Amino acid sequence: MSRFRGSPDVVVIGAGLVGAACAYHCSLAGLRVTVVERGAIGAGTTAACEGNILLSDKEPGPELDLALLSARLWSELAAEIGAERLEYQTKGGLVVATSATTAAGLRALTAAQRGAGVDAVDIGADEVAALEPNVTRETVGGAYYPQDSQVQPMLATARIFQHLRARGVTVLPGTEVTGFLRDAGDAGDDRDDRGAGGTGDTGGAVRGVRTTAPDAPVIHARHVVNAAGTWSGRIGALAGAPIPVLPRRGFVLVTEPLPRVVRHKVYTAEYVANVASGDAGLETSVVVEGTRAGTVLIGASRERVGFDRTMSLPVLRKLAAQALTVFPFLAEVRLLRAYVGFRPYCPDHLPVIGADPRAPGLLHASGHEGAGIGLSLATGRLIARTITGAQPDLDLRPFRPDRFEEATA
Known part of the structure; x- marks a missing residue:
């Protein structure tokens, strides 16, 4: 398999915060990583969001479990790189209710969240006003979430990539993936899968990507991570493994x-x-x-x-x-x-995380909708542990990439 000598172990497609997290954790695991980004670093969804790291907006279940893991990893990353350098703020979240019916529903949610490990504090109107003196006096109650935090997403992405380059990670902005290399299964030769008509191929294992970079038109790798955000559905289709993002x-x-x-x-x-x-x-x-x-x-x-x-x-x-x-x-x-x-x-409101059995060697890290900043570090850690064969921190079955085909079978 000489084609892998000197090549990265992992190609990450996408240089938003989710892609940065995948590259970060793969690098920590000792893997050689190349990141390919069609535009500028952090210029997609990462550049147009608020940087929230929230537990408060999630009901008990797989996404909340993912958020709890990620919140811990964000705290650890802030300690490593520096909270000020990420503009990481543990300022807490406040949910307000302006009717008795809404307040009752909120109390039911907080009770369930506390059972799942969230620090959710039910508060009255006076306590809401004490936390936020400028809030409307129409508030009848609320909930306070001290674990909610925030980063400046573009700054955090830039700092992580600065950290990754120092670790030897290669980053190729302005580089589009145009096709996948697939293992033909005969004497280790690769064949080119350019995804004719945008439908891709369900052939052999993924063994790298073709790109528009003149200096790196072909990148061999044993693993490719699809962290292309809103474009990840198209990337999946190009590899013959569509996901409905x-x-x-x-x-x-x-x-x-x-x-x-x-x-x-x-x-x-x-x-x-x-x-x-x-x-x-x-x-x-x-x-x-x-x-x-x-x-x-x-x-x-x-x-x-x-x-x-x-x-x-x-x-x-x-x-x-x-x-x-x-x-x-x-x-x-x-x-x-x-x-x-x-x-x-994603139609079922859960991200797509993990290895895709339809295209061995391909992993997905996408579909987080508005929670991608907060869930990014846990996603990256789960991807890295999947690649290295380590025990994942969470059950990945709710996030499996082929679950949508199973639902329609």
Whole structure:
């Protein structure tokens, strides 16, 4: 197998925070890693999100288990690289309820979360106001989550890749994957699978990728990780192993810099329901948080419209109006800008993590939707442990890549 001599052990497709996490943990495991990115580092979903590392918005189950592992790994990474260098903040999350019915539902959720290991504290209206003095007085209660934290996602991605380059990881931005090398099974020769018509091939094991890089048109590797975010469905299809990951558009408003007027990530209890919804139409809920720079971020919207980046004024107005119901003082604050991004949506709301039996050698790390920043480090660790044959920290069966074919069989 001389074609692997001097080649990386692992090629990671995608240089967002999930791809960075996969490369980081593979490198820690002693594997040689090359990262291939079609655009700039961290320029996709990573560049258009808020950097949340949340437990509060997850019901008990596989995703919450993944989030608990990832929250611990984020704390460890911040200690290794430096919390300030990542803008890692353990500021906590606050969920507010403005009706008795919503408050009751929230208490039921927190009780279940505490049973799963989350530090979820039920609080009354006075305690909500003490945590957030500028919150609406219409609040009847809420829940406080001291484990919720946040990073600056682009900065964290850049710092991780800086760390990885020092460890010898090769990073190839501006490089697109155009096909996969597949093991033909005869004398170890590779054949080229370019995925004609975008449908790919279900032939032999994946043994590397073809790229647009003039200096690296062919990269041999025993393992390829699909961490291409909203494009990972296309990458999977190219390898003959499709996964139903689709873009889900969202907008975020950014205010002028302010004093420390919003201390936590604050959202309404309805946000959890919207995260779990599979509706393709527009859904909005109130999410407000401050940043270290003093700006306030306002979201959140969700809709499946393909890769349409058109700025929608009606959606922006709705987000602004909803934010005023939680923080009325924002009516006197100027907006600086708004930005749009796409979350990698999966129809069952669980990410796709692990080896794909339809294409041995291929692993997926995608479909996290709006939770990719928070779940990235656990995802990377699980990928690395799968590749090295180590015991995974969690049961990977709920995240298996071929589960969608099983559901339709």
